[in-house]
Amino acid sequence: MTQDNLIIEISYINKNDGKDIICVPSQTSCKMKCKFCHITDVTDKLINRNITSQEIKEVVDNVYNDLNLSLIPKTLLISYMGCGEPLLNYKKVKDSMLLLRNEYQDTKVPLIRFAIATSLPEFAWINFFNLTNEIHKENLPVKIHLSLHYTVDSLRKDWMPNSLSILPSLVALEYYKKITNNSVEIHYTLIDGVNDTEQDAIRLGEFLKYRGIPVKFLFYNEKPTIEFHASSKKKLNLFKKILGKYNIGYEYYIPPGLDVGASCGQFLMEYYLKYNLIR
Numbered sequence: 001m002t003q004d005n006l007i008i009e010i011s012y013i014n015k016n017d018g019k020d021i022i023c024v025p026s027q028t029s030c031k032m033k034c035k036f037c038h039i040t041d042v043t044d045k046l047i048n049r050n051i052t053s054q055e056i057k058e059v060v061d062n063v064y065n066d067l068n069l070s071l072i073p074k075t076l077l078i079s080y081m082g083c084g085e086p087l088l089n090y091k092k093v094k095d096s097m098l099l100l101r102n103e104y105q106d107t108k109v110p111l112i113r114f115a116i117a118t119s120l121p122e123f124a125w126i127n128f129f130n131l132t133n134e135i136h137k138e139n140l141p142v143k144i145h146l147s148l149h150y151t152v153d154s155l156r157k158d159w160m161p162n163s164l165s166i167l168p169s170l171v172a173l174e175y176y177k178k179i180t181n182n183s184v185e186i187h188y189t190l191i192d193g194v195n196d197t198e199q200d201a202i203r204l205g206e207f208l209k210y211r212g213i214p215v216k217f218l219f220y221n222e223k224p225t226i227e228f229h230a231s232s233k234k235k236l237n238l239f240k241k242i243l244g245k246y247n248i249g250y251e252y253y254i255p256p257g258l259d260v261g262a263s264c265g266q267f268l269m270e271y272y273l274k275y276n277l278i279r
Contacts, residue, residue, distance in 0.1 A: 010059045019075035022063050024056055026093050027084025035159045038223050053095035076109040081117040090131040097140050117145040119163040128172050136180045143183040146173055150195050151203035189218040190231035201239045205246035214249035
């Protein structure tokens with residue numbers, strides 16, 4: 001809880017892959033209004049403000065200390081994939097990275113890395129290039145995950161109304177990779193009958209061929225307010241087969257929190273509603 005009585009959600013993920021992952025938010029809510037996101041249903045009722053760099057550092061410190069992560073030092077990955085859109089708070093996000101690197105690198109962990117998930121807001125796309133330049137200047141190891149999810153602009157606009165079009169988003173990723181020499185990745189959530197056709201798979205392959213950008217397929221966390229469902233394993237295998245023909249790397253991930261309506265690092269929807277922690 002912040003000093004102004006707002007909830008900041010943090011999650012710790014241990015996939016037994018040699019690193020500790022702490023997922024942190026960049027805002028107390030989110031105004032991107034993506035249709036598939038659970039928090040979109042109540043976002044207009046929740047107070048939304050940018051989280052400060054010190055608040056981000058403090059929540060990481062709390063997780064690190066509470067879980068005794070110092071007992072077995074591993075690579076520490078700070079993932080800005082929690083609630084909110086990082087590009088709408090990019091200055092504080094960047095400042096928090098510097099604070100955390102200064103605190104943890106070599107003194108507490110052998111290596112600290114960062115990751116940012118963004119849908120690249122149409123109304124704040126310039127922030128992506130500003131952040132790119134800052135990351136390059138400070139030599140920060142930051143992987144960018146672009147929440148793409150669709151291969152047709154009109155459909156992406158329907159589901160992600162505040163996000164930039166597809167091709168400019170991919171060009172921005174290429175620019176980031178070239179300038180910073182950091183990794184980038186596409187996130188693609190497969191939704192039955194929406195974005196999982198053979199034509200979608202081919203378009204995705206055509207978009208990404210020769211770009212050297214891999215794809216992470218995500219299992220869709222269904223929500224009761226819209227009648228859409230996760231794609232079948234058969235559809236996933238179709239995408240894998242087609243992307244393989246384009247020599248595009250891929251992996252599949254089932255996010256935690258499917259049983260509590262979690263999305264984008266937010267797990268406490270039932271808590272918000274039960275205790276009326278809204279405007």
